[in-house]
Amino acid sequence: MAKQLEGQVAIITGAAVRMGRAIALALADEGCGIVIHYRSSADQALELSGILKERGVPAWRVQADLAEPAGPERLIKEAKAQAGRLDILINSAAIFGKQPFLESDMGSFRKYMEVNLFAPIMTTRAFVAATETGRIINMVDRRIAGHDPTCIPYLLSKTALGEFTQAAALALAPHFTVNAVGPGPALPPPGKPDSYLIEKAGKIPLERQVPPDEIARTIVHLVTSPGITGQIVFVDGGQHLLGEGV
Secondary structure, X not given: OOXXXXXXXXXXXXXXXXXXXXXXXXXXXXXXXXXEEEOOXXXXXXXXXXXXXXXXXXEEEEEOOXXXXXXXXXXXXXXXXXXXXXXXXXXXXXXXXXXXXXXXXXXXXXXXXXXXXXXXXXXXXXXHHHOOOEEEEEEXXXXXXXXXXXXXXXXXXXXXXXXXXXXXXXXHOOOEEEEEEXXXXXXXXXXXXXXXXXXXXXXOOOOOOOOHHHHHHHHHHHHOOOOOOOOEEEEOOOHHXXXXXX
């Protein structure tokens, strides 16, 4: 049976670790070549590249700091130069932190906007300029469906990315589809055990956490569905319906 993404190439920002890694593995299972973007996780990117090649799909690695003004455009240009083509863009790289409003300053808001909003926007622009058609996925957060006062700079950056997703879906039709996925808590913070996630995840209507591979399979569905665009799909066990923070 033919794999759904055989012969295609996806570039995934932040692919070397955590959710980005899970997405890379899921797309590779469908035959997709993967451009692994990383900022500082060089060892993890090299390890993932080896795993992907063992699974029979091509893999490339590109280092870039997406907070730098020239970073997104350089990333896409180098990715296409290495892979020869680009079909899918997954904007997964992000930063997260809990920072209440009264403890935030201009630098805080700028930091989150640069990485979580401006970088995906500019990476999308560069991707569109580099290819005639394609699929774009932005990783948002189930928090955007409600209000979380514990992480206002982060929340605003992801909420704006959700708005950009729907505006871009119109702006880039009919040649590109643009969708977003909003996970719930799927991985503990770096250095924390799985028990931390269970304790801190909060109430989940379906009473089960959604693991990274299930979120990644949702992305596979979106990039193989040419009739879906402008959607924000929450993959969080229904947690977004509660409008609560974690």
